[in-house]
Amino acid sequence: MSQTESHDDGHHGLMVKNKKLLMWLFLGSDCMFFGTLISTHLIYRKLHPEEFDPTQLFSLELTSFSTFILLMSSFLMALAVSAMHKGEMKSFRRNVIGVIFFGLIFLGCQVYEFAHFMHEGLNLDTGTFGSTFYLMTGTHGVHVAVGVFWLISMLFYSQSGKMEAHKSAIDVEAAGLYWHFVDIVWIVIFTVVYLIEFIA
Amino acid sequence: MSTTHTTEVINPSVHNDLADLKPEISDLGLRRPDHSKNVIIDWMTTVDHKKIGLMYGAMALFFLLVGGFEALVIRTQLMVPENDLISAQRYNQLFTMHGTTMIFLAIMPLNAAFFNFLVPLQIGARDVAFPRINAFSLWAFVAGALVINFGWLLQALEMFGLFTASGATAGMNDFVPAMGWFGYAPITSTEFTGAGTDFWIMGLQILGVASLSASLNFIVTIINMRAPGMKMMRLPVFTWMTLIVSLLIIFAFPAITVALIQLMFDRVFGTNFFSVGGGGQPILWQHLFWIFGHPEVYILVLPAMGIVSEVLPTFARKPLFGYAIVVFSGAVIGFLGFAVWSHHMFTTGLGKIATAAFSLLTMAIAVPTGVKIFNWVGTLWGGQIRFHAPMIFAIGFVWMFMMGGFSGIMHSSAPADAQQQDSYFVIAHFHYVAIGGILLAIVSGIYYWLPKMIGKMWQGNLNIWVGIFTVVGLNITFFPMHFLGLLGQPRRTHTYLSGFGWESYNMVCTIGSYILAFGVLLLVVDIVRCFRSKQLAGNDPWDARTLEWATSSPPKVYNFAATPIVNARDGFWADKYGPENRKLGEVDESHGIHMPSQSWMPMIASAGFIPLGLGLSLMQAGVPFMGYVAILGLVIIALGISLWALEGPGGYHLHPKKESN
Numbered sequence: 001m002s003q004t005e006s007h008d009d010g011h012h013g014l015m016v017k018n019k020k021l022l023m024w025l026f027l028g029s030d031c032m033f034f035g036t037l038i039s040t041h042l043i044y045r046k047l048h049p050e051e052f053d054p055t056q057l058f059s060l061e062l063t064s065f066s067t068f069i070l071l072m073s074s075f076l077m078a079l080a081v082s083a084m085h086k087g088e089m090k091s092f093r094r095n096v097i098g099v100i101f102f103g104l105i106f107l108g109c110q111v112y113e114f115a116h117f118m119h120e121g122l123n124l125d126t127g128t129f130g131s132t133f134y135l136m137t138g139t140h141g142v143h144v145a146v147g148v149f150w151l152i153s154m155l156f157y158s159q160s161g162k163m164e165a166h167k168s169a170i171d172v173e174a175a176g177l178y179w180h181f182v183d184i185v186w187i188v189i190f191t192v193v194y195l196i197e198f199i200a
Numbered sequence: 201m202s203t204t205h206t207t208e209v210i211n212p213s214v215h216n217d218l219a220d221l222k223p224e225i226s227d228l229g230l231r232r233p234d235h236s237k238n239v240i241i242d243w244m245t246t247v248d249h250k251k252i253g254l255m256y257g258a259m260a261l262f263f264l265l266v267g268g269f270e271a272l273v274i275r276t277q278l279m280v281p282e283n284d285l286i287s288a289q290r291y292n293q294l295f296t297m298h299g300t301t302m303i304f305l306a307i308m309p310l311n312a313a314f315f316n317f318l319v320p321l322q323i324g325a326r327d328v329a330f331p332r333i334n335a336f337s338l339w340a341f342v343a344g345a346l347v348i349n350f351g352w353l354l355q356a357l358e359m360f361g362l363f364t365a366s367g368a369t370a371g372m373n374d375f376v377p378a379m380g381w382f383g384y385a386p387i388t389s390t391e392f393t394g395a396g397t398d399f400w401i402m403g404l405q406i407l408g409v410a411s412l413s414a415s416l417n418f419i420v421t422i423i424n425m426r427a428p429g430m431k432m433m434r435l436p437v438f439t440w441m442t443l444i445v446s447l448l449i450i451f452a453f454p455a456i457t458v459a460l461i462q463l464m465f466d467r468v469f470g471t472n473f474f475s476v477g478g479g480g481q482p483i484l485w486q487h488l489f490w491i492f493g494h495p496e497v498y499i500l501v502l503p504a505m506g507i508v509s510e511v512l513p514t515f516a517r518k519p520l521f522g523y524a525i526v527v528f529s530g531a532v533i534g535f536l537g538f539a540v541w542s543h544h545m546f547t548t549g550l551g552k553i554a555t556a557a558f559s560l561l562t563m564a565i566a567v568p569t570g571v572k573i574f575n576w577v578g579t580l581w582g583g584q585i586r587f588h589a590p591m592i593f594a595i596g597f598v599w600m601f602m603m604g605g606f607s608g609i610m611h612s613s614a615p616a617d618a619q620q621q622d623s624y625f626v627i628a629h630f631h632y633v634a635i636g637g638i639l640l641a642i643v644s645g646i647y648y649w650l651p652k653m654i655g656k657m658w659q660g661n662l663n664i665w666v667g668i669f670t671v672v673g674l675n676i677t678f679f680p681m682h683f684l685g686l687l688g689q690p691r692r693t694h695t696y697l698s699g700f701g702w703e704s705y706n707m708v709c710t711i712g713s714y715i716l717a718f719g720v721l722l723l724v725v726d727i728v729r730c731f732r733s734k735q736l737a738g739n740d741p742w743d744a745r746t747l748e749w750a751t752s753s754p755p756k757v758y759n760f761a762a763t764p765i766v767n768a769r770d771g772f773w774a775d776k777y778g779p780e781n782r783k784l785g786e787v788d789e790s791h792g793i794h795m796p797s798q799s800w801m802p803m804i805a806s807a808g809f810i811p812l813g814l815g816l817s818l819m820q821a822g823v824p825f826m827g828y829v830a831i832l833g834l835v836i837i838a839l840g841i842s843l844w845a846l847e848g849p850g851g852y853h854l855h856p857k858k859e860s861n
Contacts, residue, residue: 018329021420025450029412032454036488040462040473048479124471128479131471135462153842162227 299381324427348403441506516583600636625685669719676712797850805840
């Protein structure tokens, strides 16, 4: 039998490490979280189709751009994870800086978008559309912000020299899973909240 | 392990060579709070699942008494018609806090106490997968309990003339939640309720964080931390139920989390999720609440079923009848639990198809539940039954839970439910399940495992009186409520007129509630007597079947001197009575046992929830600077978690002496 220490990974479990399994389960839970937010939006959209016409407000160009940026950040995140596995610290740091930068661009777009929408008269209390739209996209934005904060902490930590491939790869991988998930959620939101409105 | 069956007892305060260890320095350069001589610091910073479990249990028992006291005041008010013991508003506060307290602050943490203490022992692990997250769950629970009960504190201060809502705090009226434990919209809007609703929202949100983090931890623990040979189908049923409940929690809680956020936004930022004026639909709250709320029912009851599935085989000296089907039934109950939420909403006009579908699915849940009951009976059949205290309560559970189940099946029929909705019939139903089912099972669990937890044995026959008073009391209290409900007495009404034929039933119910309360009081006395008992329990006082009984009582900080290798279901029983090839083996641990370091950070991070929760609540009430207090809370949480990450997991090695297994 394996002689693992008890707080490393167990004797007998799945072939998934504890931290990774924890992240997968959290993301499963988070699916229900976003599922509830998105369905609230869709239900109210169907109940009050005439309440608000977002096609006048949404800028598909801007949102497509920020969606593309977020997708590319996922690509960089995958590179960062791979670099960490190989122990290439320099490449890891470069890629993480890229992810943070792209994440900040996405957040910037969202802040701009919110400011613009509010200026145009869509507020939190504008019928149900304002409520569901801002809460849903805002929650997603908070997820991105938490991810950026997490990666910035990791970047600083990697400067301390305490990060080593064999023990930190799992942490980076968990952050990567989180980041990809947040990305995927955005693709769903972009499709069912933005794109669908433009189907005549 | 297979050679030593002597019931050797070791003084729990002496962990061999633990006292010689010096605390380490964390990655932050701070001294870790390990091996502290100060008992309070030791318990506050502990990451030991056993200590955390005991703290959960102690706090849950406290809140059980609080919730019970609230219930007694309610019953006293209803004893005679047109009673004016308490005002209608106070009555609303009491039934709201009674329900909230019992569900979130008594039963769930009592279950959590058993999860924490038992699961690592039952699977032959040293601790949970993430010991510090486990401590965080405990302290977040404490923070949530404080926030949710903060209104009572203000109420007490007001009664003593130390606080009045005026000036800056003028908006802080109505500070005890008073809208029922399921907080239906639109009663929860700012038009109708005050600061109490905000405390309730924030408190529940924090308790949700605690439950979610604990559940994630337990799933990983059960899947990944099992001892060698402990295959999934060898897991004790209690551990199986913990796994299913944890899965239910992580998939059901997000719905209430979102609903509470939406409600908070409605109240604080003026959104329109549930406000009719802005196009919102109050019915959405009901759906979201019960999508969480019905799985919650199984979150409460499945651990009870797990406890009973451990106790019955031990005291019938037989393996659990149909182990696989009992486990499978538990999983089916959990799965179906997500598909029946609308049976709480039959009278809201869902339409015929939806009502019929939910009615049918609800009836379907009776099947796996019935399967379990038959399997428990099958376990008793032909067994050498010993009527020790845990067994008495476990059998009480089977019988009383069935009573609650029968009225549950009556509710599943939508036309019948339309008659029973919001009447005392419903109260009777779920109290049979909650007290006759869950509470009796938990008491059974306390009688079964407390000797393992504290290393001392029960004394005397007080347990028989606890059993008589609780079972008789609960039947006298709740059986007449069936009739009261069918006679039309509505729930949540603070008084009633005479002449409806309700008087004598209500009087009987109230008398019964005092008998039940006396039984619970006797239980507390018995627990205190057990703590003061001189008689040591020994490793295995009940001649039990699962791994937790293979180690000392109380188990030492590292649980097992050598990790057991499991070769059978009911591994410890097989070790005692089974063939040679089924006995427990031992993993060679000559390199020492790795122990996690204690930490302040989980407690610091969860402490941030108190300013966050209170700040957001009071911000809604218009108290100045409360937004900053909320931000301060967020900063404390972020700081706690960052320092937690930076201090590193740490850990040290122990080399226990072999013979002291």
